[in-house]
Amino acid sequence: MRTSWADSVDNSADGPPSANAVRPSRSAYVPPHLRNKPPSSEPPLTSHPSSLPASDRTNFVGSTAGYRGGSSFNKPDYGRQDYGSGGRIGGGWNNRGGGWDRGREREVNPFESDEATDHTLSEQENSGINFDAYDDIPVDTSGENVPPPVNTFAEIDLGEALDQNIKRCKYVKPTPVQRYAIPISLAGRDLMACAQTGSGKTAAFCFPIINGILRMSHVQRPRVARTAFPLALILSPTRELSCQIHDEAKKFSYQTGVKVVVAYGGAPIVQQLRELERGVDILVATPGRLVDLLERARVSLQMIRYLALDEADRMLDMGFEPQIRKIVEQMDMPLQGMRQTMLFSATFPKEIQRLASDFLDNYVFLAVGRVGSSTDLIAQRVEYVLESDKRSHLMDLLHAQKENGIYGKQGLTLVFVETKKGADALEHWLCINGFPATSIHGDRSQQERELALRSFKSGNTPILVATDVAARGLDIPRVAHVVNFDLPNDIDDYVHRIGRTGRAGKMGLATAFFNDNNLSMAKPLADLMQEANQEVPAWLTRYASRAHHSGGNRNRRSGGPRFGGRDYRRDSQHNKGADYYGGTSGYGVPATYGPPGVTSAWD
Numbered sequence: 001m002r003t004s005w006a007d008s009v010d011n012s013a014d015g016p017p018s019a020n021a022v023r024p025s026r027s028a029y030v031p032p033h034l035r036n037k038p039p040s041s042e043p044p045l046t047s048h049p050s051s052l053p054a055s056d057r058t059n060f061v062g063s064t065a066g067y068r069g070g071s072s073f074n075k076p077d078y079g080r081q082d083y084g085s086g087g088r089i090g091g092g093w094n095n096r097g098g099g100w101d102r103g104r105e106r107e108v109n110p111f112e113s114d115e116a117t118d119h120t121l122s123e124q125e126n127s128g129i130n131f132d133a134y135d136d137i138p139v140d141t142s143g144e145n146v147p148p149p150v151n152t153f154a155e156i157d158l159g160e161a162l163d164q165n166i167k168r169c170k171y172v173k174p175t176p177v178q179r180y181a182i183p184i185s186l187a188g189r190d191l192m193a194c195a196q197t198g199s200g201k202t203a204a205f206c207f208p209i210i211n212g213i214l215r216m217s218h219v220q221r222p223r224v225a226r227t228a229f230p231l232a233l234i235l236s237p238t239r240e241l242s243c244q245i246h247d248e249a250k251k252f253s254y255q256t257g258v259k260v261v262v263a264y265g266g267a268p269i270v271q272q273l274r275e276l277e278r279g280v281d282i283l284v285a286t287p288g289r290l291v292d293l294l295e296r297a298r299v300s301l302q303m304i305r306y307l308a309l310d311e312a313d314r315m316l317d318m319g320f321e322p323q324i325r326k327i328v329e330q331m332d333m334p335l336q337g338m339r340q341t342m343l344f345s346a347t348f349p350k351e352i353q354r355l356a357s358d359f360l361d362n363y364v365f366l367a368v369g370r371v372g373s374s375t376d377l378i379a380q381r382v383e384y385v386l387e388s389d390k391r392s393h394l395m396d397l398l399h400a401q402k403e404n405g406i407y408g409k410q411g412l413t414l415v416f417v418e419t420k421k422g423a424d425a426l427e428h429w430l431c432i433n434g435f436p437a438t439s440i441h442g443d444r445s446q447q448e449r450e451l452a453l454r455s456f457k458s459g460n461t462p463i464l465v466a467t468d469v470a471a472r473g474l475d476i477p478r479v480a481h482v483v484n485f486d487l488p489n490d491i492d493d494y495v496h497r498i499g500r501t502g503r504a505g506k507m508g509l510a511t512a513f514f515n516d517n518n519l520s521m522a523k524p525l526a527d528l529m530q531e532a533n534q535e536v537p538a539w540l541t542r543y544a545s546r547a548h549h550s551g552g553n554r555n556r557r558s559g560g561p562r563f564g565g566r567d568y569r570r571d572s573q574h575n576k577g578a579d580y581y582g583g584t585s586g587y588g589v590p591a592t593y594g595p596p597g598v599t600s601a602w603d
């Protein structure tokens with residue numbers, strides 16, 4: 001007889017449940033059709049911003065004029081819900097303040113919450129990083145005079161305060177992308193960096209930005225009432241990712257005086273405006289909310305010295321490109337050459353590289369291969385499952401996962417589906433079958449999305465059903481299994497989805513359900529798995545060759561997995577018969593590092 005997930009957790013042989021593992025009760029479950037109600041009791045805005053103290057590091061002169069709550073969010077990013085003008089202060093919203101305890105006007109220690117959550121877990125997470133896996137990683141750089149990499153954080157002068165925070169983060173040595181990207185950025189160079197999922201790209205762009213701001217001597221910002229003038233802008237495609245980057249950046253800049261603020265859609269704009277008024281050095285934002293703030297003249301980009309686009313290929317694909325162009329080219333942002341621009345992603349298709357080069361000046365291209373040989377850390381499986389069998393197959397997987405106890409009860413499972421309705425339906429079905437599940441997608445309110453993510457991260461709801469809104473960037477250390485219940489239509493999306501597990505050198509498992517509806521994915525998936533030394537089922541190989549011959553492969557990377565791990569400038573110059581940058585970096589170091597003959601793990 002099948003037992004429920006909860007039963008088996010209780011019966012699990014690997015120890016008692018952790019003290020804070022609260023099993024979700026049925027009564028806590030709200031069926032999808034009853035959700036999406038706007039918060040019923042939005043407390044009125046009680047404190048006037050002018051009555052609030054100003055940040056100690058702001059050159060911004062806050063206004064004491066009357067305060068209008070923002071009301072219209074007409075630039076959706078990922079299914080933004082309009083909450084009207086009311087703003088909750090604290091309450092159910094994740095407190096995304098700038099990291100300052102306003103009552104006592106002291107900086108909140110962002111590491112406190114880490115320590116408080118679960119000591120055992122955080123130790124496990126940090127000691128679990130397998131640095132040996134990084135040793136033979138192939139790295140490819142191109143561009144003029146590429147600064148050489150470093151081996152330790154000590155080799156780079158990041159400043160004492162930042163060094164302290166690196167220690168607090170328990171980062172012992174830089175990951176490969178950090179070894180290369182940090183010196184390149186510290187040298188003031190623009191950068192396009194392509195490095196595997198979970199390899200520490202966030203720190204790779206945050207450290208040079210924080211260091212650069214600390215090195216700026218006196219910054220004279222314009223004195224325009226109620227307009228914030230950040231020095232650095234970090235853009236990311238989803239609200240949750242922006243929040244995560246904000247949390248990380250706050251840790252890295254703790255006690256440096258550098259002020260980090262986040263602005264994203266779906267959450268009350270009033271609170272974000274208030275934070276901006278208190279002063280901001282680094283603004284982390286989603287494009288839609290930023291355009292809104294720019295149009296209201298509440299943010300000016302005229303002082304921007306650093307621009308970072310995380311998940312840059314996503315930011316420049318068809319969905320976001322107009323907004324990004326508007327922000328970078330049509331507002332008051334300094335031109336390339338006058339600012340430093342850093343683009344990061346795990347995938348960089350050539351056509352996107354070409355677009356991205358519009359924003360860059362004499363940039364370095366950096367490709368860091370996946371840990372070890374490709375995604376060795378992520379065991380990839382693909383199973384042929386008819387649409388009608390997917391649910392029972394998922395249930396079997398979840399049961400098996402519990403029974404073999406590989407990941408223990410702390411392992412989380414992330415299930416990707418194609419549609420928002422599909423996510424609701426699957427979550428509902430899992431819950432009524434005794435599996436504690438929650439969901440995240442664009443039709444849920446931001447408050448619900450944040451709650452779902454928190455519940456998943458804490459392990460209270462160890463199954464998260466998600467659309468692609470959770471595919472990129474999210475760093476949830478205990479995700480042991482990613483299930484592609486519905487495969488995406490693009491192999492890059494698959495790469496990002498499975499990258500939610502196997503992070504920072506840890507092992508993970510990814511299972512994909514494949515059927516005749518996924519014909520276009522057969523070849524890229526088979527190629528990717530092969531490249532990653534995974535076992536490719538014979539039936540998938542047959543599908544792949546069939547799709548190839550029938551021309552049924554409409555995937556844009558039908559020529560095999562490349563993920564843009566190669567500088568497109570080389571190919572374009574090569575095609576013209578010219579060697580654009582020559583074969584070496586400017587320091588006499590071969591432009592290709594790692595095993596001989598390997599130009600990039602992504603090729």
Ligand SMILES: Nc1ncnc2c1ncn2[C@@H]1O[C@H](COP(=O)(O)OP(=O)(O)OP(=O)(O)O)[C@@H](O)[C@H]1O
Nearest residue numbers: 171173174175197198199200201202346473475504
């Ligand atoms: N030098 C380091 N030492 C130990 N852990 C690190 C180091 N740098 C980053 N990490 C940890 O590695 C994890 C992954 O980092 P991060 O989220 O920046 O990856 P990413 O490359 O941006 O991934 P993605 O492509 O999925 O966005 C995080 O938990 C981070 O704290």
